Amino acid sequence: MSFIRSTSTNTGTTTMTNGKDLENDITISNPAEDSISDIAFSPQQDFMFSASSWDNKVRIWDVQNGVVQGRAQYEHSAPVLTTRWSGDGTKVASGGCDNVVKLYDVTSGQSQQIGVHQAPVKSLRFVPCGPGNTELIVTGSWDKTIKYWDMRQPQPVSTVMMPERVYSMDNKQQLLIVATAERHICIINLANPQVLFKTVMSPLKWQTRVVSCYxxxxxxxxxxVEGRCALRYIDDVQQKDQGFSFKCHRQASQNRAIGMQSQSIVSTVNTIACHPVYSSFVTGGSDGSFHFWDKDNRHRLKGFPAQSGSISVVNFNRNGTVLAYAISNDWHQGHMGNRPDYPNIIKLHPTTDYEVKGRKKNER
Structure with missing residues (x-):
């Protein structure tokens, strides 16, 4: 798992825009009173989504014929860090700095506490567990544990110790990836969810900000945080053949003196989302930009110019025809970066195949 190939994004195969392709994006103004921490779409409807924020609230919207409708909201007692939908689209789960896991029933409009950690809940997912693919909620916390919850029981089905605080977590099919402090990456096969299949170190040298499964x-x-992505595979042979890392969310310094070595302004990679249909993905960073990448052919499909603030989170809808992105304080500068005038905006970008569908060199 240690073989890494480095590639640069300035290979002459990238496509940058002047921002005109974003002019028709739907803007959800004032979606929160503080930083937007997470966005999740319903797996059953194309344009219904939830967003969690540092103002202690989870909000749910629906977009019909280009008109944004606020459907519901519910509250925690502290900043909310994560939100996701159940597989049948009837429930929204969330967790945050009150250490609580909440479940909201979209039909009844009722929310309830279903779990608690000893420290903030940083990430959660609805996952299929065991031989029967039973849907449970898995939560990752700064208390160095992940917990599996049956929505009908107040106690966790199981608790698994992590090597450090959980910073990010994602799953696809029966793969669950948990990224913790000190660059640990924990790999779990959800057929046997209580056991760590493998624990490896991130190949990137600095703090992990986000993981996203293929x-x-x-x-x-x-x-x-170093403005790099690494693409990894579970199988060691496949990793040696196809795994690589690359630089992103970096720009050349404008103020370097003549004759001095070229320097880059390095931005944090805050968020990654894999396209649900194609083998492409999108990254968003503290430089305020987001970019679509072709994983299999190793190049950038399209990049967009910096927005009015950091891109704190991105996510696709269920068929990848819409990308939601939040322009919001990402806390990479700590408390000092949380200006009163910092924007909190969610935008919905209709994607095209040219932006998100991979293409070989002779097709570009």
Missing amino acids: NQGDGYAIGS
Whole structure:
């Protein structure tokens, strides 16, 4: 798992835009009173989604014929860090700095606490577990545990110790990836969810910010604070053949003196989402930009110019025809970066195949 190939994004095969392709994006103004931490779409409807924020709230919207409708909201007692939908699209789960896991029933409009950790809940997912693919909620916390919850019981089905605080978590099919502090990456086969299948170190040198699983459930992408991504595979042979890392969310310094070595302004990779149909993915960073990448052919499909603030989170809808992205404080500068005038905006970008469908060199 240690073989890494490095590639640069300035290979002459990338496509940058001047921002005109974003002019028709739907803007959800004032979607939160503080930083937007997570966005999740319903797996059953194309344009219904939830967003969690640092103002202690989870909000649910529906977009019909280009008109944004607020459907519901519910509250935690502290900032909310994560939100996801159940497989049948009837429930929204969330967790945050009150250490609580909440479940909201979209039909009844009622929310309830279904679990608790000893520290903030950083990430959660609805996952198929065991030989019967029973849907449970798995939560990852800064208390160095993940817990599996049956929505009908107040106590966790099981608790698994992690090597450090959980920073990010994702799953596809029966693959669950948990990224923790100190660059640990924990790999779990959900057929046997209580056991760590493998624990490896991130190949990136600095703090892991986000992980995102491939659709096939055979690997995952890692983003870090150093403006780099690593594409990894579970199988060691496949990793040696196909795994690589690359630089992103970097720009040349504008103020370097003549004769000095070229320097880059490095931005944090805050968020990664894999396209649900194609083998492409999108990254968003503290530089305010987001980019579509072709994993299999190793090049950038399209990049967009910086927005008015950091891209704190991105996510696709269920068929990949819409990308939601949040322009919001990502806390990479700590408390000092949380200006009163910092924007909190969610935008919905209709994607095209040219932006998100991989293509070989002779097709570009």
